[in-house]
Amino acid sequence: MSPTNIDASVSEAAEIEAIKQVVATVEHSQNNELPDEFADLFRADAIWTTGGGKRLFGREAISAFTHQVLPGAMRDSTVTFEVEHVLFIRPDVAAVKVLQVYRTSDGRDVGTPLFVMSKEDGRWRLTACQNTAVLDGEA
Template identity: 55%
Template sequence: MNTDAIADIKAIEQLVATVERTQRAKDADGFLALFRPDALWTTAHGKVLLGLDAIAEFTRAVLPRADWDGDVTYEVVHTQFLRPDVAAVKVRQIYRSAEGDTEGAPLYVMTKQDDGAWLLHACQNTEVRVD
């Protein structure tokens, strides 16, 4: 793997760590700063949000009153570069609460910006059901 790819993987992992940090802090503005303006987000329950304005409206309504106790982890489990500036990133998320843990399996399509920063572009969150 070349040094650019290694640096990009580290940057992507940092972005996912920032998702975790902002989720733990229930920091809507910090979370929203990770998206492109034309981003697409599909929630774990299938709500489709087109564009940063829709993502922001949803996030500001839901994140501050989320029912987990702030203990959430996000782990990058696989990164696939679709092009040098586009990556599909599989993440494992676990939200812990008094009622029990909830697991998610998001897929983040990230794009590298002209300044070298990676941002969330098209994301699908999926709840993992344990039956």
């Protein structure tokens, strides 16, 4: 491997780690019912489609929705998010496939969100996201 390829691999690995930290913050904000922390992860003009199919345009709408639904939502449950795959569309734009598992006393629900993220001012942000349920809990 040439030095250029080594540098690119190291740089890509660092970007993947930074992306994983954003996804970990999504998990933290949901488990701890922190709507402001969650909304802060998005670009101002972001698009979010919830697991229930609600389309939200812009951080303000995402924040308003999250402030309505998140407090109390995790009372009897937990959620985990695991980055399954990162596709760099450009060095500053990535499509991130995530495995999401909600656990309750009744069992678990599995989702498979797609987060399109962009790096702006040195920070990865959620840009266009679609949360999709997995039928019968199969991932």
